[in-house]
Amino acid sequence: MGDETGDKAWWTFSIDEAVRADPKQSRFTGEMDVNPVLSGGRRMLDYHKYIGLDHLLISQRPSSSIPDERVFITTHQLHEITFKMVAFDMAVVARTLESLTKVGDPTAILRRCSEDEPFWRPALTAAARASFACRELLPSIMRYLGDPRDADETFSSIEFSRFRKNLEPASGFQSAQFRLIQRGLGKSNLLSIRLFPSDTYRENYGDVHDSTATVVDPLILRHDAAVATPAKASSLALVTHLDAAAHRVLDAIGELGHGKTAAPEHIVSADIDRAIATLERILSSKRRDVSGDVLEERKRRHTAAVEWFREDMASAVVAENDRREHLRRARAGAQVLRALAPASHLATVLRHIVRADEALHDPAHDSFLSVHLRVTRERLRQVNAYAASRGEQEPSAGTGGGGIEYLGWAQKHLIPLFPALVAYREVGE
Ligand code: HEM
Structure with a gap:
């Protein structure tokens, strides 16, 4: 085959x-x-x-004879296979929700949300799997590369530093399936923002763009760009429909609600200011050890990057807030669902999707991104300590993208502004 x-x-x-x-x-x-x-x-x-x-x-094709490189490859592959499964499960849920809106009147939809277990079975197992994979599998697989909280060292930073340069500019940052999943979890507007980490890619891949790039830019994702941003007719497009499909079902049920309902909370200018202030701090730290022409050139690039970010963030927020304005009835639908059918199949499926989103991104918990950050910070700290102990120059902070600071910044200041199922989540358990 x-x-x-x-x-x-x-x-x-x-x-x-x-x-x-x-x-x-x-x-x-x-x-x-x-x-x-x-x-x-x-x-x-x-x-x-x-x-x-x-x-x-x-x-599995390592770049070196160093034994520890094998687990580095397989860890990434295990993630990608799991991402593939999560994306597929999101597609199953999306198709189920899309077919639910075709049922007709809101009372019939609401009834079906609690009845007809055979109709719901694929979505129930798919949503539970997506949540399980994000909560249990991904953080555990990541720990294969050495979580500082684990007693045993499963991956050596010293060995890592010996093959890491062989792989530049490749980075998990280029995982297109992860971006596809983020789209399905209501983060498309976030993905349209140009961030700063494109220098390395531009230099290495010989691209002519003279700007920062979005994380889904073909400059970064290369031949996988169509996975992160699938064409309308592609099978992967279904994955990206998940958030909207769920809101459409809630919108239909919302007809059964009473009175006017508020829109889901908007992103406010203080959120943008906080993100920009931190970005400026990160960029200025990248100018600490340089002077003269290099400093001037960096300053120019960083000022431009902040401006691009400010512009893109502002338009992403307008688009996102506008989308939320259209989710008033969906928010009412979430209230109806909580009041009338909190243990329904639909409520179960939506809860799993919210959990999957949190398990991937939440900075306050042991999410996939939190464990990734902990592992990466420790790895790079040790790599630098090893270099210093040998009197060598510290290797650059990131592999291909913006480095470790980018990760913490995006996780804390950007991603939480774009949660999945915003109209449902806000209504509370
Ligand atoms: C020792 C192991 C690892 C190190 C040192 C590391 C390092 C980094 C760094 C520095 C970044 C920021 C972008 C950049 O500068 O390239 C990043 C981003 C990323 N890495 Fe890793 N990584 C590791 C393992 C993994 C694994 C196993 C995966 C699984 C697929 C992964 C997935 C990602 C993703 C999805 C991003 C983007 C996150 C975001 O934009 O929010 N990384 N990584």
Whole structure:
């Protein structure tokens, strides 16, 4: 089976109970059949072929003979496979919610939110899996690279420093699937903001842009850019519909609410000011050890970067606040759901999506990004200490992107401004 067929098979799924319950309808035939009848009348599928072991196990190509590099590759791959699964599960939920709005009147939709378990089953397991993967799997997998809170050292910073330069400018920052997931979790407006970490990419990939880039810019994501920003007709587009599909269902139920409801809270100018003040502090720290022409050139670039950020942030906030203005009825729908059907299938699914978002991003908890930050900070601290102990120059703070400060800044000041299911979450448990 070729990769294209594999991808087609992966994304060909049905939430229709009649199809799922009937093997004649659900089983793939022709080129998508993984276990065709061969000429002798036998079927020959085995474990090895079914899970594509040949492809899977030759996809680890280290840059060095250093043993610890192997876990560095596999940790990233485990994340990407998990991201793939999370993105798929979000698509299952999105399609279920989209088909729910076709049910008709709000009372029928609300009834269906509690009844018809077979209709909900794929979305229930998918939402629970997405939440489980983000809460349990991703932070655990990340710890494979050495969480300072774990007793045993599973990955050595000294060894890391010996192969890290071989990989520049590659960085997990370029994970397009992570950006796709963030889109599905209501962060598209955030992803349109140009941030500062594009110098390294511009230098290394020879791009002609003379500006900072968004995290989904093809300059950064390269051949994977279409994954983070899928075309309308692509299978991945469904993943990006999740947040809007959930709000549309709530909007329909909102008709059953009483009176006027407020829009979800807006992002305010103080939020923007805080983000800019921190960005300016980070950038000025990057000018601390330079002087003369280099300092002047950096100052020019940093001033421009802050201006671009201010502009983009302002338009992202206008777009986001405008979107929220249109979520008044969805907010009313969330209130109806909490009051009338808090234990419904819909409420369960939405709770899982909110949990998945928090488990990926929340700075106040052991989220994927928090564990990543803890691991990275410790790794880079140790790499620098090792370099200093040998009288060597400290390596640059980041691999390809803006470095460690960018991570903490974005997690604390930007991402929380764009939560998933904003109209639902605000109404409270
Ligand atoms: C020793 C291990 C790691 C180090 C030192 C490290 C370092 C970094 C740094 C410095 C950044 C900021 C951008 C840059 O300067 O390149 C970053 C971003 C990122 N890394 Fe890692 N990383 C590590 C492991 C991982 C793993 C295993 C993943 C899994 C896919 C990952 C995913 C990401 C993502 C998604 C971002 C962007 C986060 C955001 O924009 O909010 N990293 N990493």
